[in-house]
Amino acid sequence: MAQNNVSPWIENAAEAPVEMSARIRLARNIRHIPFPHMVRDGDALDEVLEKLGAAFDEYQKVSMNMLKFEDKALLVEKHLISPLFTRQGLHSYINEEESVSIMVNEEDHIRIQTMGAGIPIQDLYREAEAIDESLEDVVDYAFDENFGYLTACPTNVGTGMRASIMLHLPALTLGRKIERLSGNLNRFGFTLRGIYGEGSVPLGQIYQLSNQLTLGQTEEEIIQNLDELKSQIIEEELEMRSRLQSEHLLEVKDSVHRSYGILKHAYKMSLKEAAKCLSDVKLGIDLGVLEQKNFKFQKWIQLIQPAFLKMRLNEQHKHYTSLEQAVDEERATLMRELSGGK
């Protein structure tokens, strides 16, 4: 795995206004084996792991007990593993594109995850389903005729599927429409929340739309509903943007170019500031008030995360008492480089 770069699928992801990447996650468990939080040593899974290893021999096997903290943090920032997995996970099988990750011993025995950008979420489901079916040949899934796939947490029971789409919603955030929107979505069994952190304005104004319910609907129905809701949200965001443009063009231009100036000229930058500037510039490009070739929102928003930046620092800096300062400095340096500043 190219340690200090973004995943190939992010590198090659097409940039679109509003819509970012999508993800499918399937939760699966093995019959008669206690769920991961009940097992201390993972012994019960040994035989299963052996079979899995053979089934995924073309994938890279990443074992949690072999990784340092910084390496795990990087995988979390790439969304290839979850925070919980850094603590209790055993192995993750990751494909070359880093778009597929199969986690063993997350909250459930097996979690299959597929990610992508610019491709229909149906295709991501099909990809996950194919992996699911090949796994079925080697393990016995815990499945109940009425309740479907049995999971550690009943919030995942049934399809075991979580489908999600990341959306960049700066105009709706600015217009304070997110709360009303997510309230409406909840009533349909979907949620909209910030992808990074729990603050009122999430980092980079990036949100994740995902299904909350996993029972009573087929996978296809859930995905279709998700897709329809996504289109509605995109439409609302674009409507809000054109209002912004027609009523507040000067303010928009000013804040977009100010943020661009910071990216190009600052010498230290917090994560929060960098994310805000990137979000402003992305909006400016989408609205046509700023031209910046090679701007890659999805890629850059990952590169400003702490673990990515720490990879760029040399050894001596890693033990620096004020690592934060070195990271903030490195973040600004990177942004200057990428945006063509000095």
Next chain:
Amino acid sequence: MKCESCNVREATIHITKGSGLDKSEKFLCEQCANASFESDFSYPDDSFNIHQLLKSLSQQQSMHQQQGKQKECETCGSTIDTIVKNGKFGCPDCYTTFDRQVPEIIARVQAHQTEHIGKVPKKSRSQIKVKKQIETLKMKLSELIESQEFEEAAVIRDEIRELEKAGGMDGAE
């Protein structure tokens, strides 16, 4: 330097959170540093409705205690108590062990949905199919017996036995 969180292990990792006035710095051991991820990354899969679940579980539990001693799952040793504590079932068999409480719990966290209509694993697909076949044949059998067509009935009965043997009806469903 000892880890600031557990005060036991040696601190090897320096973590900072927030910025400006909200900024905090910590020196942690690897275990505690890993645990600190959770607050930085909302990983939207994890925390849905757990409170609702716990609430419904403790209500179920008080009902259960009135009925006498705590039931234990044979596969994992879980009781309703430990399930409440963890916010999770202990193993797939808990779903059958606690079959009195499970439908209620699921209905609550799944907005009153109670039945899976999505994908079925290949193995279960054939088992469910065989089960349905057996059901149909049994109906046919009782009709034949009623109309006293015993020769035909014997053939059907053998067919049912055959299916039950081959289908591996060992409680897999």
